[in-house]
Amino acid sequence: MVAVPERVPTSSPPIPGAMSVLLPEKLSDEGISLLSARFNVVKKLDLTPEQLLSEIPHYDAIIIRSGTKMTRQLIEAAPRLKVIGRAGVGVDNIDISTATERGVLVVNAPTGNCVAAAEHTIALLCAATRHISPADKTIKNGGWDRSKYVGVSLVDKTLGVVGLGRIGREVAKRARGLGMHVIASDPFTSEEAAAAIGVTLAPFEQVLAKSDFLTLHIPLIPSTKDMINADAIAKMKHGARIINAARGGVVNETALLEALDSGKIAGAALDCFEFEPPFKYPDSVSAKLVQHPAVLATPHLGASTREAQLDVAVEIATAVRDSLDGDMVATMVNAPNISPESLKSLKPRAALCEALGRLAYYVSGRMLHGEAIVDYFFPDASDDTRLLRAGLIKGLMEPALGVKVTIVNADNIAKNHNLSITETNHYSSVNMDSEVVVTVRNTPPIEGRVTSGNPHVTRIGRFEVDLRLDGIIMAYSQDDRPGQMGLVGTLLGDAGVNISSMTLARDANSSKALVILGLDSRPSEELVKKVENLINDSELRPIVMEF
Numbered sequence: 175m176v177a178v179p180e181r182v183p184t185s186s187p188p189i190p191g192a193m194s195v196l197l198p199e200k201l202s203d204e205g206i207s208l209l210s211a212r213f214n215v216v217k218k219l220d221l222t223p224e225q226l227l228s229e230i231p232h233y234d235a236i237i238i239r240s241g242t243k244m245t246r247q248l249i250e251a252a253p254r255l256k257v258i259g260r261a262g263v264g265v266d267n268i269d270i271s272t273a274t275e276r277g278v279l280v281v282n283a284p285t286g287n288c289v290a291a292a293e294h295t296i297a298l299l300c301a302a303t304r305h306i307s308p309a310d311k312t313i314k315n316g317g318w319d320r321s322k323y324v325g326v327s328l329v330d331k332t333l334g335v336v337g338l339g340r341i342g343r344e345v346a347k348r349a350r351g352l353g354m355h356v357i358a359s360d361p362f363t364s365e366e367a368a369a370a371i372g373v374t375l376a377p378f379e380q381v382l383a384k385s386d387f388l389t390l391h392i393p394l395i396p397s398t399k400d401m402i403n404a405d406a407i408a409k410m411k412h413g414a415r416i417i418n419a420a421r422g423g424v425v426n427e428t429a430l431l432e433a434l435d436s437g438k439i440a441g442a443a444l445d446c447f448e449f450e451p452p453f454k455y456p457d458s459v460s461a462k463l464v465q466h467p468a469v470l471a472t473p474h475l476g477a478s479t480r481e482a483q484l485d486v487a488v489e490i491a492t493a494v495r496d497s498l499d500g501d502m503v504a505t506m507v508n509a510p511n512i513s514p515e516s517l518k519s520l521k522p523r524a525a526l527c528e529a530l531g532r533l534a535y536y537v538s539g540r541m542l543h544g545e546a547i548v549d550y551f552f553p554d555a556s557d558d559t560r561l562l563r564a565g566l567i568k569g570l571m572e573p574a575l576g577v578k579v580t581i582v583n584a585d586n587i588a589k590n591h592n593l594s595i596t597e598t599n600h601y602s603s604v605n606m607d608s609e610v611v612v613t614v615r616n617t618p619p620i621e622g623r624v625t626s627g628n629p630h631v632t633r634i635g636r637f638e639v640d641l642r643l644d645g646i647i648m649a650y651s652q653d654d655r656p657g658q659m660g661l662v663g664t665l666l667g668d669a670g671v672n673i674s675s676m677t678l679a680r681d682a683n684s685s686k687a688l689v690i691l692g693l694d695s696r697p698s699e700e701l702v703k704k705v706e707n708l709i710n711d712s713e714l715r716p717i718v719m720e721f
Contacts, residue, residue, distance in 0.1 A: 205487025334385030531569025
C-alpha cells in the first residue's frame with residue numbers, strides 16, 4: 175500500500191516559505207492545529223522504511239511515536255532536518271548520537287502520558303493478581319469456575335519500583351494508596367526525595383530480593399538492556415510477579431519465559447515487548463510470551479488514554495514549534511537539561527555570546543582555529559556554561575562552515591576545528607547587567623552585556639561603544655579629524671550604498687576613532703577596498719559583517 179500525503183488541515187493552503195513538519199504516525203488534532211498555524215504539516219502514515227527514506231529530505235522536523243525508527247541512514251538523508259520530536263518519553267528508537275553529530279535537536283514529551291502510564295501499570299498489577307482476563311474469557315464462554323481464579327491480595331505486599339522518575343513516582347503513590355509497601359531503586363533519586371512520597375530507596379539487588387511484585391519504569395539504553403535477566407530473576411522471591419509497562423528489551427524475554435515455565439515467577443503483566451507487534455514475529459520469544467497462560471499482555475497501551483494523547487500531542491507540538499523558532503525548550507534530550515526558569519536568564523546571555531562570537535570572527539580575520547578566552551561576569555552565574563559556550567561557538571564558526579551549529583553539536587565542531595575555549599566565571603556581585611568579555615587569538619578584547627533583555631556590544635578593543643549587532647555592518651578605524659566621515663559617505667553614496675546608522679567611538683588617549691556603519695546593502699569587495707585606501711588606517715581595516 176502506498177501512503178498518500180495529507181496536508182493538515184486539508185482546508186488550509188500551504189504557507190509559502192514556511193518550514194515543513196512530517197507526521198508519519200498519528201498525532202491528536204490539537205497538536206496538529208498548533209503546528210499548522212505556523213508550518214506546513216504533512217501527515218503521511220504507514221510509510222515503509224524505504225518510503226520514509228525518500229520523504230525525509232524534504233522536511234525540517236519530524237514527529238514520531240514508537241513505531242518509527244530514526245536510524246543513522248534516515249538522519250543523514252535529511253539535510254534540512256532540525257528537530258526530531260518524540261510524542262512520548264522513550265527515545266530508544268532514535269539514533270541520538272547521529273542526531274547530535276548532525277546538530278539535530280531531539281525533543282520528547284515526558285510529562286503528558288505519565289499519569290496514563292502509571293494508571294495502566296496499576297491496572298496491569300490488579301488484573302494480573304486477580305486473573306481478570308482469563309476469568310472474563312471463561313464467563314463469556316459460559317463457564318463459572320470460581321476456584322480456578324483465586325487471586326492474591328495487594329495489601330501489605332511489597333512493590334519494587336525500578337526507576338523512580340515521573341512515572342515511577344506516580345505508580346508508587348497509587349500503590350501506597352492500595353496499602354502496599356514500596357521500595358525503589360534509582361541512582362538519580364535521593365533518599366530524601368523518595369521518603370517524601372513514602373518510598374524506601376534501596377540497592378537494586380535488595381529491591382529484587384524483597385519484592386513480591388516488581389515494576390519497571392526505565393528507558394531502554396545500553397545499561398538497561400536485559401536488566402531483568404536470568405541472574406536478576408534468580409535473586410527474586412519464588413512466586414514473585416513482574417510488570418513491564420516501560421520498554422521492550424529491559425526484560426530478557428528468554429529468561430522470563432523460562433522462569434514462568436519453572437514457576438520461579440508466578441506471573442507477568444506486559445505492555446511492551448522486544449518485538450512489536452509479536453504476531454509479526456511468530457518465531458520470536460515475544461510471540462511465545464503473549465501466549466503463555468501466566469502472562470497478561472496488552473498492546474503497548476500505557477499512554478493510550480484520550481487525555482494523555484491530547485496532552486502528549488500539545489506538549490510535543492509546542493516543543494517542536496519552539497525548537498524550530500530557535501528557542502531552547504525544557505524537554506531537549508541531546509542537549510543540557512535546563513529548567514524553564516534558567517532558560518529565561520540564559521537565552522539573552524547566549525544571544526550575547528553568539529553576537530560577540532560573530533563579531534570576533536570578523537575582527538580576527540575569519541580564523542577558525544586557535545584559542546578563545548571568555549570571561550563571564552554574571553551576578554547569578556551557574557557553573558553550567560554549555561548554552562553560553564554553544565552560542566559563542568555558533569557565532570565564531572557558523573559563518574564560514576556552512577553547517578548549522580547548535581547546542582547539540584557545538585563542542586564537537588569546535589574540537590574538530592582545533593578551537594580551544596577557556597572560560598572563567600567571575601560570579602560578579604556588583605550591580606551590573608550580565609557582562610561577557612571575549613578575546614580571540616591575538617585580537618583586541620570584545621565586551622558586551624545584556625541590557626533590558628537585549629545583547630549590546632560595549633567595547634571593541636580600546637573603543638567604548640553601545641551597539642546592537644543587526645543587519646549589514648561595516649567597521650573600521652580612522653584618524654579622528656574633520657571631513658573623514660563625509661569622504662566615506664560620499665564614496666558609499668556614489669556607489670548606491672545607503673548608510674542606515676552610524677556609531678563613532680573615540681579614544682581619549684589618541685587621535686583614533688572607531689567607525690561602525692549600518693548599511694542597507696552589502697558593498698562590493700572593490701568598494702570596500704576603495705574605503706580602505708581612502709581612510710588609509712592599518713589598526714582596523716574595513717570589514718563587512720552580517721548579523
